[in-house]
Amino acid sequence: IIKTMRTKKLLLTAALLAVGAAISMAQVYSVNVVGYVNVEVPQGFSMVANPLDGGDNDTIAELIPTAPVGATIYKFDGATFSSAVFDEFDEAWIPADMTLEPGTGVFIDAPEAFTITFVGEVLQGELSNELPSGLSIVGSLVPMAGNANELELPAVPGMTVYKWTGAGYTSAVFDEFDEAYIPADLVIGVGEAFWVENPGAAIGWDRTFTVN
Numbered sequence: 001i002i003k004t005m006r007t008k009k010l011l012l013t014a015a016l017l018a019v020g021a022a023i024s025m026a027q028v029y030s031v032n033v034v035g036y037v038n039v040e041v042p043q044g045f046s047m048v049a050n051p052l053d054g055g056d057n058d059t060i061a062e063l064i065p066t067a068p069v070g071a072t073i074y075k076f077d078g079a080t081f082s083s084a085v086f087d088e089f090d091e092a093w094i095p096a097d098m099t100l101e102p103g104t105g106v107f108i109d110a111p112e113a114f115t116i117t118f119v120g121e122v123l124q125g126e127l128s129n130e131l132p133s134g135l136s137i138v139g140s141l142v143p144m145a146g147n148a149n150e151l152e153l154p155a156v157p158g159m160t161v162y163k164w165t166g167a168g169y170t171s172a173v174f175d176e177f178d179e180a181y182i183p184a185d186l187v188i189g190v191g192e193a194f195w196v197e198n199p200g201a202a203i204g205w206d207r208t209f210t211v212n
Contacts, residue, residue: 033211036119037143039191043113047164049105049139049193052120060084061096064116071114073098074107076137081107103129103205105137105193107164118191122211128204131196139193142209148172148181151188152207153196155179162195163188169195 037051050063057063060073069088074081075098084098100106102123127141131154140151148161157176162169163186172186188194 033124034121035143036117037191039116039118041108041110041114041116042166043110044166045107045109045164046166047105047137047193048108048116049191050100050102050118051140051143051191052118053102053123054118054120057120058099058101059096060093060098060100063100063118064093066091066114067093068110068112068114070111072109074109075100075104076106076135078132078134078136103139103141105139107137107193116191124210126206126208128206130202131198131205132202133198133200135195135197137193138196138205139191140188141205141207143190144209145187145189145192147184147187148174149184152205153181154203154205156198156200156203158199160197160199161186161188162197163192164194 035052039048041048050058054063064073067086069086071086073084073093075083082098084093084095086092087094102120122143123141129138129141131138144151153159153161153174156174159174159181161172161181163171170186172181172183174180175182
């Protein structure tokens, strides 16, 4: 697959930022409409997504009220990264108004391992998460692990998923001949974020989900 220079530059920037251990994701402890998800964040860099809907409480101050001093969150806006740091004097994120809506993802650089507990509603029904043209960091709108096929990512030829491993990236691409993402063993965990490179116009990552 031939990557654009922009793709190489952005992924290299993220790789230079992210040199820590791979993220370890915990399972969902509740299958009720309202529940919680524990995400184990390792020391170093990892990619985290918000898998639940907390209503209006979508700032990092509300979602991640405590973290190791010096922990830093990097959020990608389509061109550059913005950041927030957990300050030892304020014992809070600076700035505190960075948002992490369901289905969006960030890098976290943690000086030591810690746990994030996301609390909120399991989104159900007809769901859509927009994938803009080019690169974005996203996560599943529902607390479910799986590969790109099982997570029902759009069937767009050339659409590519990049998963951070702790030392680099593994990838899967939608193959128009196999009509599936190849390879199929690239699994995204619950609460784990990943890069998507969309070669075309913005498209919705649409799926229907209900809690059985």
